[in-house]
Amino acid sequence: MSNSILHKEYTVIRFDYARAGKVSSDIKKTLSTIGIPSAVLRNISVASYESEINMIIHAYGGTITMDVFDDGRIQLIFKDDGPGIPDLEKAMTPGYSTASEEARNMGFGAGMGLPNIKRVSDEFDIKTSEEGTTLTLGFVVG
Amino acid sequence: MVNKTVVNYILDNCGHCMKCVQTCPTSALTMTDGKVVINEAKCLNCGRCMRACHYKSLQAKGSSLDAIKDYDFTVCLVPSAMIMQCSSLKEAEELFWAIKQLGFDVVEDITATEGQLMQETRRRAESGEIDTVLASTCPVTNRLIKTRYPMLLDHVLPLNYPSEVAAKQARKIWKDKGKVGIFYCSECEAKLLLAKHPYGNPQFEVDHALASVDILPLISENLGKGRLPVTLCREGLQATSPSLMTQKQTDLIADGFDKVNDVLDMEEFGIFDSFRLIHLFPCFNGCVGGHLLWGNSYVVKHNIDALTSERNKPPADWPIEDFISDAFNITEEESLSFAEKMAFFQKVNQQLDQLPGYDCSACGLQTCRIMAEEIVKGNRSLDDCHILNSMRRRNRE
Numbered sequence: 031m032s033n034s035i036l037h038k039e040y041t042v043i044r045f046d047y048a049r050a051g052k053v054s055s056d057i058k059k060t061l062s063t064i065g066i067p068s069a070v071l072r073n074i075s076v077a078s079y080e081s082e083i084n085m086i087i088h089a090y091g092g093t094i095t096m097d098v099f100d101d102g103r104i105q106l107i108f109k110d111d112g113p114g115i116p117d118l119e120k121a122m123t124p125g126y127s128t129a130s131e132e133a134r135n136m137g138f139g140a141g142m143g144l145p146n147i148k149r150v151s152d153e154f155d156i157k158t159s160e161e162g163t164t165l166t167l168g169f170v171v172g
Numbered sequence: 173m174v175n176k177t178v179v180n181y182i183l184d185n186c187g188h189c190m191k192c193v194q195t196c197p198t199s200a201l202t203m204t205d206g207k208v209v210i211n212e213a214k215c216l217n218c219g220r221c222m223r224a225c226h227y228k229s230l231q232a233k234g235s236s237l238d239a240i241k242d243y244d245f246t247v248c249l250v251p252s253a254m255i256m257q258c259s260s261l262k263e264a265e266e267l268f269w270a271i272k273q274l275g276f277d278v279v280e281d282i283t284a285t286e287g288q289l290m291q292e293t294r295r296r297a298e299s300g301e302i303d304t305v306l307a308s309t310c311p312v313t314n315r316l317i318k319t320r321y322p323m324l325l326d327h328v329l330p331l332n333y334p335s336e337v338a339a340k341q342a343r344k345i346w347k348d349k350g351k352v353g354i355f356y357c358s359e360c361e362a363k364l365l366l367a368k369h370p371y372g373n374p375q376f377e378v379d380h381a382l383a384s385v386d387i388l389p390l391i392s393e394n395l396g397k398g399r400l401p402v403t404l405c406r407e408g409l410q411a412t413s414p415s416l417m418t419q420k421q422t423d424l425i426a427d428g429f430d431k432v433n434d435v436l437d438m439e440e441f442g443i444f445d446s447f448r449l450i451h452l453f454p455c456f457n458g459c460v461g462g463h464l465l466w467g468n469s470y471v472v473k474h475n476i477d478a479l480t481s482e483r484n485k486p487p488a489d490w491p492i493e494d495f496i497s498d499a500f501n502i503t504e505e506e507s508l509s510f511a512e513k514m515a516f517f518q519k520v521n522q523q524l525d526q527l528p529g530y531d532c533s534a535c536g537l538q539t540c541r542i543m544a545e546e547i548v549k550g551n552r553s554l555d556d557c558h559i560l561n562s563m564r565r566r567n568r569e
Binding site: 035036051054055058063064065066068069071072075076079080098100102146171 | 322323324325437438440441442443508510511513514517518541
């Protein structure tokens with residue numbers, strides 16, 4: 031059984047575009063200070079940014095937690111407060127997007143979010159209902 | 173990859189103000205025993221410390237012109253950024269003539285080589301061999317990506333510096349002239365490194381890098397006395413400034429050190445993955461803003477029309493293999509295991525909790541985190557923290 035040796039928690043607020051990416055920046059900075067190999071770190075950066083943006087533009091905000099385990103596994107959990115993804119199968123299809131015009135104008139919502147996150151993650155689990163969506167990502171270092 | 177610094181420290185001038193230590197983007201500078209020590213492995217040669225120094229204690233020098241007499245035949249290469257300081261073709265021709273009077277056999281512009289390099293960069297970016305190309309002819313950018321953004325290393329094209337390509341060609345052209353010396357008029361501190369001398373980098377084709385501003389007084393003596401016919405390549409001159417480059421929808425250009433870092437920070441998240449070509453200029457206004465040039469970079473970028481309207485030459489057609497260099501993409505082996513790195517990180521965090529966290533640099537180190545790292549490594553102790561010491565003193569009183 032592996033133990034978490036570094037635990038961080040962040041709050042994400044809905045429509046807070048001004049601070050979009052701040053959590054991912056902190057995650058990236060922390061892991062880069064530890065010295066996580068750059069190939070893994072790139073995947074973590076891409077996945078966490080994409081997931082954080084999703085929480086801001088699609089969900090009602092929520093929390094992000096990061097755990098670094100002693101066996102070299104890194105886990106990110108993105109837990110939002112709803113409204114849930116109505117059709118998960120469609121959301122996992124590359125190019126499919128429900129983002130608002132406003133979000134697209136800001137360069138978000140190209141419809142590559144979830145497929146991209148899945149592509150770069152070693153472990154990918156998503157549970158969704160009207161109460162919210164929980165996305166759990168795992169990465170193996172080295 | 174050259175792990176060297178062009179920055180020279182003059183202790184006698186130093187005011188011990190810590191500005192250089194605080195400004196370094198890679199924390200390469202420390203004040204140790206009252207002296208600035210530069211970690212060559214970390215130094216990017218961006219020159220920010222030199223510009224932060226009020227005491228002219230940090231300087232970068234080029235080779236001396238005395239070196240001309242060490243060769244049978246000498247070629248002086250002049251980059252676009254330096255030529256852009258001239259407001260007319262006549263002025264450029266007078267500049268070339270005046271440079272020749274310093275004792276060179278040949279003075280050549282490298283604008284056509286720079287133009288070809290720009291074309292080759294675009295061709296490769298659009299061929300899709302790399303998703304998003306991070307293009308730069310600047311050694312600072314390459315070192316920055318290597319030290320701070322290693323996850324983007326595979327976005328860098330394996331292309332050589334224009335001075336190197338031009339020097340290779342010059343060596344071929346003048347091979348029958350005995351011992352040929354190739355000199356380069358550098359537009360910035362960082363490019364002083366791209367030569368055998370004065371910083372001892374034998375892998376380069378250029379023999380000596382000259383600091384342009386330092387030879388300017390000597391050049392000035394002969395300005396206006398004669399002209400050397402010059403034809404320039406517009407594409408090469410365009411490559412010196414973001415405002416002159418032709419931009420497509422899928423291009424992005426960042427100039428200035430902060431902007432370059434901002435773009436690289438974002439690209440680590442894959443934000444610019446839909447872009448094909450990202451040009452990066454650590455100097456503000458591009459290479460015409462190089463700190464060894466004398467003109468005003470806002471103004472000189474408008475000189476391009478005056479320099480090329482009369483006549484113009486196409487980009488060069490040198491063999492592509494002469495452009496290839498994979499020197500920047502080599503990464504060192506990981507020496508520590510994950511467990512070792514994590515243990516170090518946690519020990520540093522424990523030390524960090526003991527420190528005040530003001531990042532005041534009074535101890536000679538840039539931040540409290542670096543101090544904590546040095547304590548863990550055994551190089552410093554908590555007693556070296558000036559804030560903690562004064563707090564302890566106050567508590568005793």
